[in-house]
């Protein structure tokens with residue numbers, strides 16, 4: 001198993017969206033391009049309001065854990081939430097998150113934190129947002145326990161991991177399709193991922209999605225994800241998203257993209273609640 005130091009070293013040198021963007025990291029163009037691709041491509045054009053904390057009291061404290069380049073905390077700020085915290089394992093992520101917030105005139109308190117052992121007091125936040133983070137860390141289970149610990153009683157969290165969807169399950173039998181897609185110009189640009197479709201090992205495909213030197217990328221079935229969450233939370237809702245259509249060598253109709261995003265998304269999202277203690 002790879003170590004947290006290897007994970008930190010990778011993300012320090014390869015913050016999200018760097019290596020794929022046309023623009024210099026930290027510029028407004030970089031953030032706008034990232035937002036357009038994240039919502040338009042990965043979420044098929046739909047910013048799902050289930051990602052937002054609910055009820056949305058203005059003063060509710062929200063932690064964006066593993067904030068990356070600040071997409072989520074900025075979206076929350078733009079929607080009027082004003083007691084925002086963002087944390088990441090790497091200083092580069094915090095730097096790029098601060099620049100993103102500044103670019104939109106928003107504020108949040110930023111913290112360097114390891115999700116596996118956070119320095120926040122127990123029972124601190126009303127909501128934790130943690131998208132695409134805990135499948136990159138060695139001890140995913142402890143990270144979930146930590147999210148529960150820092151939440152107030154009755155607080156909520158939105159957590160996502162890579163989903164072992166039907167496409168991944170079937171891939172070992174049809175991976176010759178990957179050769180065809182690559183020949184036609186499919187794949188992902190930058191971060192050493194151009195030949196992602198040539199891999200037959202699905203764990204390797206999942207790891208490679210974030211870059212060829214990414215040390216850890218795990219995927220889960222719905223049952224495995226629920227088992228991890230059930231130990232600490234009441235599960236309110238589970239849903240899918242994330243179909244990066246830009247990796248295909250041809251354009252697909254919007255309606256098909258939306259269907260794939262909803263039914264064959266590569267990420268699984270859970271809205272969970274920490275049980276209330278009277």
Ligand SMILES: C[S@@+](CC[C@H](N)C(=O)[O-])C[C@H]1O[C@@H](n2cnc3c(N)ncnc32)[C@H](O)[C@@H]1O
Nearest residue numbers: 011066067068088089093114115131132133137
């Ligand atoms: C794929 S990016 C996701 C960023 C962001 N959540 C988003 O959805 O745009 C993964 C981020 O998780 C961070 N990360 C990985 N392991 C972590 C850990 N143990 N604690 C905190 N952050 C971590 C990485 O530094 C990186 O910024």
